[in-house]
Amino acid sequence: MYARDNVADASDLQQRLPPGQEVEAATEMLRMLADGTRLRLMCLLSEGEYDVTALVAAVGMARPAVSQHLGKLRLAGLVSVRRDGRRALYRAGGGHARRLVTEVMHAASHRVTGAPEHD
Numbered sequence: 001m002y003a004r005d006n007v008a009d010a011s012d013l014q015q016r017l018p019p020g021q022e023v024e025a026a027t028e029m030l031r032m033l034a035d036g037t038r039l040r041l042m043c044l045l046s047e048g049e050y051d052v053t054a055l056v057a058a059v060g061m062a063r064p065a066v067s068q069h070l071g072k073l074r075l076a077g078l079v080s081v082r083r084d085g086r087r088a089l090y091r092a093g094g095g096h097a098r099r100l101v102t103e104v105m106h107a108a109s110h111r112v113t114g115a116p117e118h119d
Contacts, residue, residue: 032076046098054065
């Protein structure tokens, strides 16, 4: 078998690509997770609902910095917020966001520990 035998029609391949808007949204989400502080926040928010005070204590950063990171995550659709009186409670934006964070952290764990990959 030759490499040219596996060459697909370019138009066929183009039809298999996701739409541009979806790629842009996915790129923005991944860009937001590419920051260590935001990824740590997402790990916490994937497990439950927390206010800024708890998150500040957990990540050891200044309140304005944590609030700014949460705002960016919220704009990217990765975090949702609800009001409980005067408190704002943050959580991961949904199942997709939680699974994305879980999967990337599992992949990182495998890379760091040398555990074999699996499907």
